[in-house]
Amino acid sequence: DQQVKQNSPSLSVQEGRISILNCDYTNSMFDYFLWYKKYPAEGPTFLISISSIKDKNEDGRFTVFLNKSAKHLSLHIVPSQPGDSAVYFCAASATNTDKLIFGTGTRLQVFP
Amino acid sequence: DGGITQSPKYLFRKEGQNVTLSCEQNLNHDAMYWYRQDPGQGLRLIYYSQIVNDFQKGDIAEGYSVSREKKESFPLTVTSAQKNPTAFYLCASSIGLGMWTEAFFGQGTRLTVV
Numbered sequence: 001d002q003q004v005k006q007n008s009p010s011l012s013v014q015e016g017r018i019s020i021l022n023c024d025y026t027n028s029m030f031d032y033f034l035w036y037k038k039y040p041a042e043g044p045t046f047l048i049s050i051s052s053i054k055d056k057n058e059d060g061r062f063t064v065f066l067n068k069s070a071k072h073l074s075l076h077i078v079p080s081q082p083g084d085s086a087v088y089f090c091a092a093s094a095t096n097t098d099k100l101i102f103g104t105g106t107r108l109q110v111f112p
Numbered sequence: 113d114g115g116i117t118q119s120p121k122y123l124f125r126k127e128g129q130n131v132t133l134s135c136e137q138n139l140n141h142d143a144m145y146w147y148r149q150d151p152g153q154g155l156r157l158i159y160y161s162q163i164v165n166d167f168q169k170g171d172i173a174e175g176y177s178v179s180r181e182k183k184e185s186f187p188l189t190v191t192s193a194q195k196n197p198t199a200f201y202l203c204a205s206s207i208g209l210g211m212w213t214e215a216f217f218g219q220g221t222r223l224t225v226v
Contacts, residue, residue: 009152032212043118043202043217044155051212089155096210098143098162099170104154 003027004092006103013110019077021106023090026071030092030101035064035075038087038105047088048075080110114139118203118218125197125225133188133221135203143208144186145215148172149200158201161186162208190223197225 005024013019023033031052036044050057050064050073057064063076077084087105116137125131137144143162147155147170157170161180175194180186186205190197200222206215 006154034214036217041200041220041222043116043204043219046214046216049212049214091155091215093212095212098206098208098210099157099160099168100145100204100206100215101157101171102147102155104152 002104003030004090004101004103006088006090006106008106009104010107010109013080013108015082015110015112016079019075019080019084019108019110021075021077021088021090021108023073023075023103024071025073025092027092027094027101028071029094029097031095032093033064033066033073034091034093034100035062036089036091036102037084038089044089077108080108082110082112084108085110116203116205116216116218118201118221121219121221123221123223125223127225128192130192131190131197131223133190133201133203133223135186135188135218136184137186137205137216138184139205139216140183141205141207141216142183143206143215144180145204145206146170146176146178146186146188147202147204149202149220155202158188197223199223 034049038044146158161167204215
């Protein structure tokens with residue numbers, strides 16, 4: 001049972017435009033969400049997070065939106081750059097559990 | 113420099129042998145995790161530990177074992193019972209104690225069983 005889902009395995013975006021990566025979750029106990037970026041043969045690196053008390057968090061070119069009623073979050077990257085090309089994972093956790101569950105990932109390709 | 117270290121980066125073993133993957137962190141984190149990555153499957157949680165001498169099974173614990181005798185160390189043993197052990201293994205740590213915070217990852221170990 002996949003509790004965190006990223007239904008788009010890949011996304012291709014032109015440089016300078018907006019990239020929107022989506023993530024859905026099923027467990028209503030999740031209250032903390034994170035986005036990670038991963039290059040091949042390396043560990044993921046943390047990008048941005050959001051707690052369930054917020055519906056938006058922004059950090060430079062990266063913005064995460066959370067829609068609790070729809071159990072949906074999205075990562076917006078604007079403007080997209082070629083260096084953003086990587087696999088992006090969303091992850092979720094429930095308070096006091098420390099258990100961190102990841103989605104299946106979306107491969108983003110930003111072309112010139 | 114604080115961080116999380118996995119060793120070795122590449123590991124080859126014969127089928128039927130147990131193998132132990134090392135994970136050490138000097139971030140003073142309480143929580144540690146092991147994930148497995150397969151193509152198209154994302155990161156699947158094998159085991160996690162919230163505190164020394166305690167750990168919980170993740171979603172795919174069968175065929176694996178862990179120990180948490182020290183706060184800094186969380187080794188993962190891939191046993192001969194694991195039916196498909198060839199994969200990329202990632203260790204992570206976080207502050208833990210139920211606090212909202214990101215997890216930091218090591219660089220991974222690619223295990224190939226021949």
